[in-house]
Amino acid sequence: MTQTSNELAISGTSSTGLVLSNDTMDKAFRMAEMMASGRATVPKHLQGSAADCMAVTLQALQWNMSPFAVAQKTHLVNGTLGYEAQLIIAVLQSTGAIVGEFEYEYQGDGDNLQCRAGATPRGKTQIKWGEWLALKSITTKNSPLWKTNPRQQIAYLQAKNWSRLYTPGAILGVYTPDELAHPQPVEKHMGPVDEVKDPYPQDQFEANFLKWKEVITGGRKTADQLIAFTYSRNPNLEFTEEQVKKLRALDLKPAAAAQQEVTDVQPKSTPAADAPTLSPEKLQADMAAATDLEKLYELGSLLDAIPDEAQRLRLNEVFDARVAELEGQ
DSSP states (O other): HHHHHHHHHHOOOOHHHHOOHHHHHHHHHHHHHHTTTTTTOOGGTTTTHHHEEEEEEHHHHHHSSSSHHHHHHHHETTEEEEEEEHHHHHHHHTSSSEEEEEEEEEEOGGGGGGEEEEEETTTSSSSSEEOEEEEGGGOOSSSHHHOHHHHHHHHHHHHHHHHHHOOHHHHHHHHHHHHHHOOOOSSSOOGGGGGOOOOOHHHHHHHHHHHHHHHTTSSOOHHHHHHHHHHHOOOTEEEHHHHHHHHHHGGSHHHHHHHHHHHHSSSSSOHHHHHHHOOHHHHHHHHHHOOOOHHHHHHTTGGGGGHHHHHHHHHHHHHHHHHHHHTOO
């Protein structure tokens, strides 16, 4: 087992790179099967499920962490796998997304206790602080430690909130159990008036809807995952209730039927004029010219269509480097 774990130690590898490497995927699958047969070493919700263990293994590889250690920090909530806030803090440190450790400041006590978390993002020299959060404003408190050690629990929560704001790419959109227990991806922001988000422009929503439909019905993301991803890239905008319903309805549609709808409503234009060419040279140039992460990830979804494996791996390196550049701006 030690040899397998060492062979699987891959630092800074993207999900695309992992999937494209047959050797790594084969080793990861063997690790997943080993995990699924465990009893004391993996939590009950992962026992006997090689597929779920495979998902945890791939996530651990991207974080350069032990799959067994990551598995112990997962929980099954409403049928969805959640990751503990304690793990998210460790991820930010192990991936180098932050310099040093988190710092916490407190004020007040009892129900009036407030906390804020701060850390220094990679490439920066000064600490960035999150907003203050009051203990009495927290509605989801699943752990008994909220009563016995509220300072620790609110610190964990604030570190997670900080990571959502400043380093969303490092945690790759994973959710913690408290978020999954009461998922609220589209509720109105309840903070100060000057923090209320603007509604997502309807014309922009319609322009992106066909692309999002393919992503959801193709199984690459659920509607809520896409919504959370879009929020991380457009933090000042918020989907309307009707827009959310329209996206979530796609989770229930068969991919073939949804694809037919896409075909039926496509504008009457020459396909070559709308879709970027799949030549490696053109794709590399387009990625280098991309000025925002949403456009870059759209181009990254085309990597699988490059037939030559060596070219795919080279372009994947270009993609990862460009993501790092845009996230560091």
